[in-house]
Amino acid sequence: MRSVKTASVVALVGALALAGCSSDDGDAGSGSGESSGSVDATIEFQTGLAVDDTEAQALKELAAQYEADHEGVTIDLVPAGEDYEANMKVRLAADDAPDIWNTHGWSVLRYGEFLLPLQDQPWADDVIPSLETTMVTADGEIFAMPTNIDISGIIYNADVLKDAGVDPAGIDSWDDFAAAADKVNSDTVSPVYIGGKPLSAAVADRVVSGTFNDNQLTEMTDGTFVSSAYQEMLDIIHSWGEAGYINPDYSSASRDDMAKALAQGQAAFEFGPSLLFDNALSFNPDVNLGFIPMPSNTGGPKYLVGGERTAFGVSKSSENTEVATDFVNFLAENVTDLAAASSSPPGLTTGTMDLGPIQPSFDEWVTEANTPVVPYFDRVYLPNGSWDAMQVTTDSVITEQASTADATEQMKTTFDNLYGQTK
Numbered sequence: 001m002r003s004v005k006t007a008s009v010v011a012l013v014g015a016l017a018l019a020g021c022s023s024d025d026g027d028a029g030s031g032s033g034e035s036s037g038s039v040d041a042t043i044e045f046q047t048g049l050a051v052d053d054t055e056a057q058a059l060k061e062l063a064a065q066y067e068a069d070h071e072g073v074t075i076d077l078v079p080a081g082e083d084y085e086a087n088m089k090v091r092l093a094a095d096d097a098p099d100i101w102n103t104h105g106w107s108v109l110r111y112g113e114f115l116l117p118l119q120d121q122p123w124a125d126d127v128i129p130s131l132e133t134t135m136v137t138a139d140g141e142i143f144a145m146p147t148n149i150d151i152s153g154i155i156y157n158a159d160v161l162k163d164a165g166v167d168p169a170g171i172d173s174w175d176d177f178a179a180a181a182d183k184v185n186s187d188t189v190s191p192v193y194i195g196g197k198p199l200s201a202a203v204a205d206r207v208v209s210g211t212f213n214d215n216q217l218t219e220m221t222d223g224t225f226v227s228s229a230y231q232e233m234l235d236i237i238h239s240w241g242e243a244g245y246i247n248p249d250y251s252s253a254s255r256d257d258m259a260k261a262l263a264q265g266q267a268a269f270e271f272g273p274s275l276l277f278d279n280a281l282s283f284n285p286d287v288n289l290g291f292i293p294m295p296s297n298t299g300g301p302k303y304l305v306g307g308e309r310t311a312f313g314v315s316k317s318s319e320n321t322e323v324a325t326d327f328v329n330f331l332a333e334n335v336t337d338l339a340a341a342s343s344s345p346p347g348l349t350t351g352t353m354d355l356g357p358i359q360p361s362f363d364e365w366v367t368e369a370n371t372p373v374v375p376y377f378d379r380v381y382l383p384n385g386s387w388d389a390m391q392v393t394t395d396s397v398i399t400e401q402a403s404t405a406d407a408t409e410q411m412k413t414t415f416d417n418l419y420g421q422t423k
Helices: 010-016 054-069 084-093 129-135 158-163 174-184 197-210 214-221 227-242 255-263 275-283 321-333 335-341 356-368 377-381 387-398 404-421
Strands: 041-046 073-078 100-102 149-152 154-157 190-192 267-270 289-292 304-308 311-314 373-375
Touching: 041 321, 054 073, 054 321, 054 335, 073 321, 100 321, 129 149, 129 304, 129 373, 129 377, 154 158, 158 174, 158 267, 174 190, 174 227, 174 267, 197 227, 197 255, 197 304, 197 377, 197 387, 214 377, 227 387, 227 404, 255 267, 255 275, 275 289, 275 356, 289 356, 311 321, 321 335, 373 377, 387 404
Parallel strands: 041 073, 041 100, 190 267, 304 373
Antiparallel strands: 100 311, 149 304, 154 267, 154 289
């Protein structure tokens, strides 16, 4: 793995240990919550969160507090609709951006041109170091305030593994993973549960960082698609299908089904965002979960995958940029509460954390083992717009509609076309 694209979490953990520290809040626009006089403004805030999401509930409470302290200000919290990402694309294309929106991992590559630069805000120097690769531009610009970070590897149900006699800490290679999958495979447990085509790319995006070496990553950055490394990733996933590891209802499964299967002991391993922990716990608060690092095929160390999860940016075309920015700064001052609501590490070093049932995994692999954290592959090494192709190619291999070689060629064509558009 490419060392310049991996972020050691020593700085992350050390910074979190300084909990309670905060930036100077005496400057104007710090979002301190103190009333600054009557200002008539309605701020449209596209949260990107479901209405019953615990993060959304935390936002609701903080918005009410801010409104009480700022006469005339209304924070209009809009929950995510049927397809939040597609809706945002349409609105931005129509020059109809909300005042604030959740950038869901794409504050720079997808939304940067529409957002107000925020690197001069009080919290900007407190962004967790592991987010710098994907959230801070080469010029030092940052376009969103991260309330939490997404650090994940291979998610597992600890009770399922224990019953099968599997020690997750002993999984150091994909051969070890296959041996563990063989032990848990049964009529009632799927070794690998994937929530259908939409979640297939989430699997690929995690496995693929372990099939590219440093030189190949450099080639990708320079615009040359490395077919052999991409196909190696697809070969690994295809082998799971051949071995009967993937859930039989794959084609009809959803993210909710993933969470339910994990919560109910019907899945041993899953690959996806740390949001899966929250979802599973909502179905079964007593489920025993954990995560382990991803194996690498390149001779490099095992790794975790991390990056921007929930982050809020301000539209540079907003008629109320001062109020919107002040509210984002207010949220930054309350980052501990927002992170706790998502059961995820905070995105700012000024926040503290309590990860509940996954705290032991975090302590073991992040705090103690100092496992390298690599950014999401698609956000660094693939041109914008590649996600759909990664999804299609991975799904086609899982469903046996294409060979790994043909799927790789399809991905290469997409890469070449999209990369050419950026030149």
